[in-house]
Amino acid sequence: MFEKILIANRGEIALRVIRAAREMGIKSVAVHSTADSDAMHVRMADESVCIGPASSTESYLNKAAIISACEITGAQAVHPGYGFLSENASFAQALEDHDITFIGPSAEHIRIMGDKITAKETAKELGIPVVPGSEGGVADFETAIGVAEGIGFPVIIKATAGGGGRGMKVAKNAAELEVAFRTARSEAKAAFGNDEVYIEKYLQKPRHIEIQVFGDGKGNAVHLGERDCSLQRRHQKVFEEAPGPAITPALRDRIGMICANAMKKIRYIGAGTVEFLYEDGEFYFIEMNTRLQVEHPVTEAIFGVDLVREQIRVAAGLGMSFTQDDLQINGHSIEVRINAERLPNFSPCPGRVRTFHAPGGLGVRMDSALYGGYSIPPYYDSLIGKLIVHGRDRPEALARLRRALGELIVDGVDTTVPLFHALLAEPDIQNGEYNIHWLERWLAEQFG
Incomplete structure (x- = not known):
């Protein structure tokens, strides 16, 4: 060790x-x-x-x-x-060259999964279901229209090196495709220095479901169920829960084992997340994140495992401390991301925190680096904390989240806490009936 x-x-x-x-x-x-x-x-x-x-x-x-x-x-x-x-292959390789262990996957796996086209091709080879679309990058509009007509409109154009919603545009017909294709390439070039894009079928009302996987690098791998991350604003997750309200045990076992077996084949090491769009009982691969996710605590809560501890163990060559048979779901967990942002525009709100009080009690976890007197700098991401709750079932978790949000005090800067109070009052949220478009529509209705 x-x-x-x-x-x-x-x-x-x-x-x-x-x-x-x-x-x-x-x-x-x-x-x-x-x-x-x-x-x-x-x-x-x-x-x-x-x-x-x-x-x-x-x-x-x-x-x-x-x-x-x-x-x-x-x-x-x-x-x-x-x-x-965290997903920089050259950094992982540089550490290895200096005899320093990278607590994460191999540089090769980071490189493969970091390129969206290569990742999709690899997923297909490993038996993971993918969204219908172009076989690789699309270089010109003539090829783009051919692909779009082949799989049927609407389609979505994505940057090969993309992330965070940049270089991503939807087209419902040929006229929209021409503008979207040009805009996506321009955005991709500006954001990533690479204007290559690809095209996929655009699903109408999917949920964003991600499967947590873990491997020891020696051919052993497991899955730790799914997280539903469908509540998103501009492709950024704000509310995550596990298990997913729409996923049955049979569906979980099917897609989970597909992902675990894929990780076994490539001898993956450490934590990873295979992300899908889910609609009408079918899963469609969109990408794999070769790192720990922001929302990993909800998985830890329902399985009672420490994913960071496991990352360190396997990086040191000790192997995982559990097998697939050891992993049994216990209850329900929800995480909300607390950002220092001013509603309704979600503009960053750095500044001095006069008072900070974290909620507590049974089934409540607050991951934050805040303290009273701390000045939030303006140079980095606006995430200032994650509130995670765990209950025996989803209604209890929701009640616990409502209570914990009421206890949380961040005085001195604006935060997104009011957003979650409002969301918890919505019947669709209470019933778990939402998809990746729900939050954007709701925000438009609330704030115009």
């Missing part, structure tokens, strides 16, 4: 890893920018190293600085958290 690991991240996920490491008797090293010198992850870690100025490009994305921090502190492994360098 490692004696010391470095966390190449910040905020609540850095704290999450530090806590798991401490329980395992492993020392932790926090890296930080000059803007984060008084951040909670810096205070909680055993050691800390400043790796650059406020800009993430010069700090949290600075591979050389992070590797230097490892060498200075003697850290034997790096946990990347999520975001930043």
Whole structure:
């Protein structure tokens, strides 16, 4: 087992890893920018190293600085958290070249799944169901119209190197396709430096279902059920729950084992998430995230496992501490993402937190790096906390979430807490009857 690991991240996920490491008797090293010198992850870690100025490009994305921090502190492994360098194949390879363990999948698997077209082709080869669409990148409009007419409108154009909804456009007919194709390529070029796009069938009312998988790199792999992440704004998840309200045990077992078997075939190591659109009893692969997800706590809650601890174990060569037969669902869990944003426009709201009080009680978990007097910097993502609840069933989890939201105090900055109070009053949310378009429509009705 490692004696010391470095966390190449910040905020609540850095704290999450530090806590798991401490329980395992492993020392932790926090890296930080000059803007984060008084951040909670810096205070909680055993050691800390400043790796650059406020800009993430010069700090949290600075591979050389992070590797230097490892060498200075003697850290034997790096946990990347999520975001930043967590899915950067060249970073994983650079660590390996310096005899530092990357707590995550191989550089090869990150590379394969990081390219949307290659990922889709790999999924098909592994027996994972995919959305009908182009066989690869689409270079010109003539090819695009041919693909669209072949699979039928509406279609969605996506950036090959995309993420977060950028370079993604929907077209309902040929006229719309011409504009969407040109716009998607332009956005992709600006956001990712790569204008290659591909085309898929656009499903009308799907749910976003993701399967948590875990492998030991030696040919053993399991699935830990699904999470429903359908409540999204601009392709960004805001509310996640497990198990999914629309998924039966038979469906869960079928798609879960397809994913687990696929991970066995490629000898995947660590945590991963296979993401699907689900409609009318069918699953369609959209992408795989080769990292820990923001919403991993809901899976931890219903299975009673520590996914970060497992990541560290398999990276150290110890293998998983459970098998598929050990994994039994217990109850229901929901997570809401608390952002420092001002409604109704969701504009970022950095600033000084005068008072912070986390909710507590049975079945309540608050993952946050806030504290009273902390100044939220304007340079990074606006996520300031994740409120996770667990109950014996979905109604109990909803009641617990409502109560916990009422206890949460973040004074000094605006947050998205009022959004969740409003959502919990909606019958569709109470009944679990929503899809990936529901929240956007609801917001338009509420705020215009």
